[in-house]
Amino acid sequence: MSDQATDYRRTKRLYWEPSYVPKEAIYPPANYEGIHFKDWDRWDDPFHMSFRQYVEIQAKKDNGFHPARDAFDRYGGTDRMDRRWLEGMKVVYPILFHGEYGALRSNARVSRYAPAPALRAAAFYQSIDELRHSQNHVYQMRMLNKHTDGFNNWAEWKRHHFLLQPAKMLFEDIVACENVFESVMGLNILVEVAYTNLVFVGIPSVGVLNGDLAGASELLTTQSDETRHMAIGQSTLRTLLEGDDRNLPLIQYWLDKWFWLLHRIIGCPLGVIPDYFARRKALPMRQMFQRYIVDNFVAGMVEDLGKFGLQPPRFLDAAVAEMEDAPHTLFRTLFQYKHMLFNKMFVPTETDMEFFGEHYPHWEERHGAFWEEVRAGDPKDLPSLPMLCQVCQLPCVFPVPEAPTIRCSEWNGEVRWFCSDGCQWIFEHEPERYSKAVGLDRVLTGKDVPEIRAHMRLSGKLGGVLEEC
Amino acid sequence: MLIYARAEGCSTPALLMTPEPDWSVKMFSRIALSTLRADKSRPRVAINRRTGEELASDVTLGEAGFLPYDLFELVLGVRGVPGDDGA
Amino acid sequence: MPKTFAWFEGRKRPPSEYEELTVGLHFGEEALVHTRVGTWTLDNTSLAGVPWEDFRDPAQLHYRSWVALQDRAERELGATLDLARTAGFVDGLDPAWSRDMAVLVGGLAFAEWGVAMAMQYVERFCLSSAVGQAAQLQVCDELRHAQRALEWADALLGGSRRPCRGDTPRPPGAAGPTADGDPARAAWMEHPALQPLRRAIEMALTLEDWGEVVVAVNVCLEGLLQPFQRELWLDTSRKQADLATAMLARHCWTDEERHLGWTEAFLRFVIEADPSNAAVLQSWLDTHAGAGFEALDALAAGFPFDGAAEEAAAVARTEQASRLKEALG
Numbered sequence: 001m002s003d004q005a006t007d008y009r010r011t012k013r014l015y016w017e018p019s020y021v022p023k024e025a026i027y028p029p030a031n032y033e034g035i036h037f038k039d040w041d042r043w044d045d046p047f048h049m050s051f052r053q054y055v056e057i058q059a060k061k062d063n064g065f066h067p068a069r070d071a072f073d074r075y076g077g078t079d080r081m082d083r084r085w086l087e088g089m090k091v092v093y094p095i096l097f098h099g100e101y102g103a104l105r106s107n108a109r110v111s112r113y114a115p116a117p118a119l120r121a122a123a124f125y126q127s128i129d130e131l132r133h134s135q136n137h138v139y140q141m142r143m144l145n146k147h148t149d150g151f152n153n154w155a156e157w158k159r160h161h162f163l164l165q166p167a168k169m170l171f172e173d174i175v176a177c178e179n180v181f182e183s184v185m186g187l188n189i190l191v192e193v194a195y196t197n198l199v200f201v202g203i204p205s206v207g208v209l210n211g212d213l214a215g216a217s218e219l220l221t222t223q224s225d226e227t228r229h230m231a232i233g234q235s236t237l238r239t240l241l242e243g244d245d246r247n248l249p250l251i252q253y254w255l256d257k258w259f260w261l262l263h264r265i266i267g268c269p270l271g272v273i274p275d276y277f278a279r280r281k282a283l284p285m286r287q288m289f290q291r292y293i294v295d296n297f298v299a300g301m302v303e304d305l306g307k308f309g310l311q312p313p314r315f316l317d318a319a320v321a322e323m324e325d326a327p328h329t330l331f332r333t334l335f336q337y338k339h340m341l342f343n344k345m346f347v348p349t350e351t352d353m354e355f356f357g358e359h360y361p362h363w364e365e366r367h368g369a370f371w372e373e374v375r376a377g378d379p380k381d382l383p384s385l386p387m388l389c390q391v392c393q394l395p396c397v398f399p400v401p402e403a404p405t406i407r408c409s410e411w412n413g414e415v416r417w418f419c420s421d422g423c424q425w426i427f428e429h430e431p432e433r434y435s436k437a438v439g440l441d442r443v444l445t446g447k448d449v450p451e452i453r454a455h456m457r458l459s460g461k462l463g464g465v466l467e468e469c
Numbered sequence: 470m471l472i473y474a475r476a477e478g479c480s481t482p483a484l485l486m487t488p489e490p491d492w493s494v495k496m497f498s499r500i501a502l503s504t505l506r507a508d509k510s511r512p513r514v515a516i517n518r519r520t521g522e523e524l525a526s527d528v529t530l531g532e533a534g535f536l537p538y539d540l541f542e543l544v545l546g547v548r549g550v551p552g553d554d555g556a
Numbered sequence: 557m558p559k560t561f562a563w564f565e566g567r568k569r570p571p572s573e574y575e576e577l578t579v580g581l582h583f584g585e586e587a588l589v590h591t592r593v594g595t596w597t598l599d600n601t602s603l604a605g606v607p608w609e610d611f612r613d614p615a616q617l618h619y620r621s622w623v624a625l626q627d628r629a630e631r632e633l634g635a636t637l638d639l640a641r642t643a644g645f646v647d648g649l650d651p652a653w654s655r656d657m658a659v660l661v662g663g664l665a666f667a668e669w670g671v672a673m674a675m676q677y678v679e680r681f682c683l684s685s686a687v688g689q690a691a692q693l694q695v696c697d698e699l700r701h702a703q704r705a706l707e708w709a710d711a712l713l714g715g716s717r718r719p720c721r722g723d724t725p726r727p728p729g730a731a732g733p734t735a736d737g738d739p740a741r742a743a744w745m746e747h748p749a750l751q752p753l754r755r756a757i758e759m760a761l762t763l764e765d766w767g768e769v770v771v772a773v774n775v776c777l778e779g780l781l782q783p784f785q786r787e788l789w790l791d792t793s794r795k796q797a798d799l800a801t802a803m804l805a806r807h808c809w810t811d812e813e814r815h816l817g818w819t820e821a822f823l824r825f826v827i828e829a830d831p832s833n834a835a836v837l838q839s840w841l842d843t844h845a846g847a848g849f850e851a852l853d854a855l856a857a858g859f860p861f862d863g864a865a866e867e868a869a870a871v872a873r874t875e876q877a878s879r880l881k882e883a884l885g
C-alpha cells in the first residue's frame with residue numbers, strides 16, 4: 001500500500017515551472033509582494049495529507065457528528081436548550097458562517113497563488129475543510145430554524161444587518177488581501193491559532209451547561225480540523241521569519257493589525273455569549289480571553305518567535321483593558337437596538353449581576369445605572385443606528401458609551417470616525433483599503449425604524465425581549 | 470446637513486442627525502439632548518469634536534464650519550472650561 | 557412544507573438538503589474593502605444578467621455526501637491498485653504497453669492538477685456558493701486523479717517491487733534530459749504528444765474571466781480529453797486484461813461525468829438567464845476550442861496504442877459535440 005509520505009511527495013511533484021507563458025502570468029508576484037524567501041520549494045507542509053487519507057478521516061468524523069446531531073434533534077434536544085443560549089446562537093452562527101465561507105474563498109486563492117508548492121497543497125485541503133465547516137454551521141441553523149424564529153433569513157442578515165457587518169468586513173478583508181501571506185496571517189494565525197480554541201472549545205463547554213449538546217459537538221468537530229490550519233499558519237510564520245529578516249516589519253504590522261481586528265470584531269462581541277446569553281456560566285469572558293489569547297496565544301508566540309524579533313501585538317494592553325467592559329458595553333448597546341435585531345434580548349437577572357460583581361469589579365459603577373433605569377421602566381430603544389467605526393463597523397461605544405474612545409481622521413475630504421486607537425491606526429496605514437465601506441448608519445440616514453427594519457430584512461416579530469429569561 | 474451628535478456621560482451612542490443649517494447651536498443642542506435621551510439638567514458646552522472648537526450658542530450650524538459627518542458633542546461643563554480630551 | 561430558510565419559501569416543493577446547504581449563501585455584494593489584487597467585483601465575468609444563486613449542480617453533492625462518496629470510492633480503487641501492485645499483476649503486463657501507459661498516465665497527472673488549479677480560480681472568484689462548490693469539489697476530485705495517476709504510473713514503470721521510482725530510462729519521445737529523474741514530469745514537460753495540452757493548460761491559467769476559464773478548461777479541454785482518456789484506457793486495458801488501469805479509468809470517469817454535468821448545466825443556465833450570453837460563450841469556444849483539438853490530436857498521434865487512440869479520439873469528438881449541442885441548443 002502506498003504510504004502517506006509517498007502520496008504527499010506525489011502532490012508536491014505536481015507543480016511545474018511553466019514555459020509557454022511567463023511564470024509571473026500564472027503566479028503574479030503581486031500576490032506575495034514584500035515577502036522575501038530564497039527557495040520556495042523548500043517550504044514544507046507539516047501534515048503531508050493525501051487525498052485518500054483526507055476522505056477517510058473526514059468521513060469518520062462526519063459519521064460521528066451527524067448522527068449525534070440528528071439524535072439531538074429527533075429526541076427534543078432543542079426544546080431543552082436554554083432559551084437565552086438559543087437567542088445567542090442566532091447571532092453566533094451567521095458570524096461563524098461568515099468566517100468559514102471567507103476562509104474557503106481565501107484558501108482557494110492561497111492554494112492557487114502562494115509561491116510555495118507545499119503551502120498551495122496545504123491550503124487546498126484547508127479550503128475544502130472550510131466548506132465542511134460552513135455547511136456544518138448551516139446544518140445547525142437548519143435544525144434550530146425548525147424550532148424558533150431568528151434563523152430563517154440568516155443569509156440575508158449576514159449581508160444586510162448592522163450586527164453582522166463587522167464579521168462581513170473582517171472576513172471579506174481576509175479574502176481580499178493582496179498578499180496571500182497576509183491572509184494566512186489574518187486567518188491561520190489570528191483567527192485560528194488565537195481564537196478558535198476560545199470559540200470552538202471554550203464556548204461549547206459553556207453551551208453544554210446550557211443544554212446545547214449538538215452545538216458543542218458541532219464546534220468540537222470543526223476544531224478537529226483546525227489543528228491542520230493552525231499548523232499551516234505557524235509553519236508559515238516561522239519559515240518567513242527564519243528565512244529572511246526583511247520579512248519582520250511586514251509580519252509585525254500584520255500581527256498588530258489582525259490582532260486588533262480579531263479582538264474587536266470577534267473577541268469583544270463574543271463576550272456576550274459566556275457572560276450574558278449563558279444563563280449557566282463557567283468562566284467569565286475576561287478570563288477566557290486571558291487564558292486563550294494572552295496566556296496561550298501571545299505568550300506562546302513570543303516564546304516561539306520572539307528570537308526572530310517578533311514583538312507582542314501593539315494593542316495588546318488596550319485589548320486586555322477593554323475586556324473589563326466590552327461584553328457589558330456591547331450587550332447593553334444591543335439592548336438599545338433590540339427592536340432592530342433578529343434575536344431577542346433580555347434584562348440581566350440578579351444571578352447574572354452577582355456573577356458580574358464577582359468577576360468584573362467595576363461592573364456596578366460602569367454599567368449598573370443603565371440596568372437600573374431599564375428596570376425602572378425605560379426601554380432605552382434608540383431611533384436610528386449608532387455611529388459605526390469606519391474600520392470595524394462596530395458602534396463607537398468602547399470602553400463605555402458614556403465616555404467612548406472616539407477617534408477622527410479626514411481622508412479625501414471626508415470625515416471618518418473610529419472606535420479606538422487601533423482601528424484608526426489601521427486606517428491611517430491603509431486608507432484606500434478601509435475607506436470603501438459606508439457604514440449602515442450613513443446608508444440609513446433619515447430612515448425610521450420600520451424602514452431600517454425593512455432594509456435589514458427583518459420581518460414580523462423578530463427582535464424584542466425574551467418573555468421569560 | 471449630516472452631522473453626528475452625542476452627549477458626554479450619556480449611554481446613547483453618537484447618532485447621525487439631519488439638522489437644518491439655519492438652526493442655532495442652542496436649538497440643535499436641545500433637540501440633540503432630547504434625541505439622545507441625555508440628562509438635560511447638567512450644564513454642557515457644544516464643541517466640534519474633530520477640531521475641539523467650542524461653539525457659541527447663537528451661531529448657526531451652517532456658520533459653524535462643520536464638514537459632513539462631523540461630530541457635534543455636548544460635553545459636560547460650563548463655557549470656558551476645557552472639555553475632556555478625546556479628539 | 558417543513559420550515560425552511562426564507563429564500564426557499566413560496567416554492568411548491570421543499571428544498572433538498574443540497575439546496576439548503578449550498579444555495580443563497582454567497583457574499584452578495586462587492587467587498588466592504590478595496591484591494592488591487594484580491595477583491596472580487598460583481599462584473600468579474602462577461603456573462604451578464606445571471607441570477608447566480610439559482611444555479612444547481614445536477615449531481616447535488618455537498619461536502620458530507622461528497623466525502624462519503626469519495627471515501628467509498630477510494631477504498632474500492634485503492635484496494636484494486638494495491639492488489640495489482642503487490643500481487644504482481646503489473647509484472648504480467650506487456651512491458652512496452654506498461655511503459656507507454658505509464659508515460660501517458662503519469663504525464664496526464666499534471667494535466668489533472670492544472671485543471672484543478674484553473675478550477676481553484678473559479679472557486680475563488682465565481683459569484684455564487686453553488687457554482688463555487690461545484691468547482692471546489694472538482695478541484696478535490698482532480699487531486700484524487702492526479703495522485704492516483706502518479707501512483708499507478710510509478711507502479712507500471714516499477715512493477716510490484718518498486719512503488720515510486722525516479723531512476724527509469726528516459727521516456728520515448730522525450731526531447732531532453734529529465735531534470736530530476738521523474739519520468740512523469742519529463743513526459744509532461746518534454747514529450748511532444750503532451751505539449752499542446754500543457755500549453756493549453758498554461759494559457760488557461762492566465763485567464764481572468766472565471767466564466768471563460770470554465771469554457772476553456774471544462775468544455776474545450778476536459779470535454780474532449782476525459783472521454784478520450786476513458787475510452788483509451790478502458791479499451792487498451794481490456795486488451796491487456798489489466799483490471800487496475802480499467803478501474804482507474806472508470807473511477808476517473810465517474811468523477812469527470814459530474815464535472816462535465818455541472819458544466820453543461822452552467823452553459824444552459826447562463827443562456828436561459830440571458831440569451832445574449834450565448835454569443836459570449838461562442839466567442840470563448842471560438843478562442844479555445846482549437847487548443848483542445850490540437851491537444852487531443854497530439855495525444856492520439858503520440859500514444860497510438862495500435863489504433864485505439866484514434867478510435868477513442870473519434871468517440872471524444874462525437875461526445876463533446878453532442879454535449880455542446882445539448883447545452884447550447
